[in-house]
Amino acid sequence: MPSLRVLTLCLLAAGGLPSLASAASNQPAGPVAAAAAPDQTPALVSHRAVYELTLAKATGSKSPTAARGRIAFDFTGSACEGYVQNFRQVTELQPAEGPMHVSDMHSATFEDGHGKSFRFRIETKVDRNPGDDVDGQAQRADDGALSIDLKQPKRAKLDVGEDVVFPTDHLKRILAAARTGQKLLEVKVYDGSETGQKIFNTTTIIGKPIETAAVEQAAHVPALEGMKRWPVAISYFESGKKDDAPAYVLSFDLYDNGVSRALKLDYGDFVLAGEMTQLDILPTKACAK
Numbered sequence: 001m002p003s004l005r006v007l008t009l010c011l012l013a014a015g016g017l018p019s020l021a022s023a024a025s026n027q028p029a030g031p032v033a034a035a036a037a038p039d040q041t042p043a044l045v046s047h048r049a050v051y052e053l054t055l056a057k058a059t060g061s062k063s064p065t066a067a068r069g070r071i072a073f074d075f076t077g078s079a080c081e082g083y084v085q086n087f088r089q090v091t092e093l094q095p096a097e098g099p100m101h102v103s104d105m106h107s108a109t110f111e112d113g114h115g116k117s118f119r120f121r122i123e124t125k126v127d128r129n130p131g132d133d134v135d136g137q138a139q140r141a142d143d144g145a146l147s148i149d150l151k152q153p154k155r156a157k158l159d160v161g162e163d164v165v166f167p168t169d170h171l172k173r174i175l176a177a178a179r180t181g182q183k184l185l186e187v188k189v190y191d192g193s194e195t196g197q198k199i200f201n202t203t204t205i206i207g208k209p210i211e212t213a214a215v216e217q218a219a220h221v222p223a224l225e226g227m228k229r230w231p232v233a234i235s236y237f238e239s240g241k242k243d244d245a246p247a248y249v250l251s252f253d254l255y256d257n258g259v260s261r262a263l264k265l266d267y268g269d270f271v272l273a274g275e276m277t278q279l280d281i282l283p284t285k286a287c288a289k
Helices: 004-014 022-026 167-179
Strands: 047-058 066-078 082-094 101-111 117-126 134-140 146-152 156-160 184-189 200-206 229-238 248-255 260-266 270-281
Touching: 047 260, 066 270, 082 167, 101 167, 167 184, 167 200, 167 229, 167 248
Parallel strands: none
Antiparallel strands: 047 066, 047 270, 066 082, 082 101, 101 117, 117 134, 134 146, 146 156, 184 200, 200 229, 229 248, 248 260, 260 270
């Protein structure tokens, strides 16, 4: 679920992290994934997942003393009709001093099945105050060149090199690498996060297939029974800062159909853990032959 970075980093930039609200579990949610060659990876299953967030680790004086939250994530579509992702993250973060910060972020994206176009809108609130929304689209020309057209937070047009992929394409490439035993994948990714003008260098580490059963009850569904999964860690680096520490690291267990469990959101001085508490497999329309 690579798109998690989109929302959490925006919250940090705004001065807080997301809050726990019952509405989060009822909202569609999700950003992640894109379209690599459909014949190189298995079909991504349409699904809705909910993750409960807790504070797993905190170090240093600037780290929070407590945190809780919820992520709700919807992913639907196919390689022929494109992919829709809705993602909502609500979190309460208690700093060492001062009042608790409450953040609420919702992202909605559409990515066509061949990684040619990407439409995105990201809305944030911090302590109930509206943040800078991001709204725009990106289009890939036949020669691979990428153009970005932003409506918010301010009008802008950017031209980017051809070696950049969208989130679902990124997810498919990770799965393709995992299935062939590849342990390292480096890709430039554009997902519209922050101001919508940043390209991130990503380094993905893929571990050996996990043999043990998942512990949470939500993962015990027929669609995941006997399915291979891998431990994955994706580090995001700001362009031009590859030698620095990553801006963010997202870790999770990735199933062969694109479902993720055991999330870990590492911000450097603190880490949030996300346990999957609900998983609904949704119908996916078959591609016309």
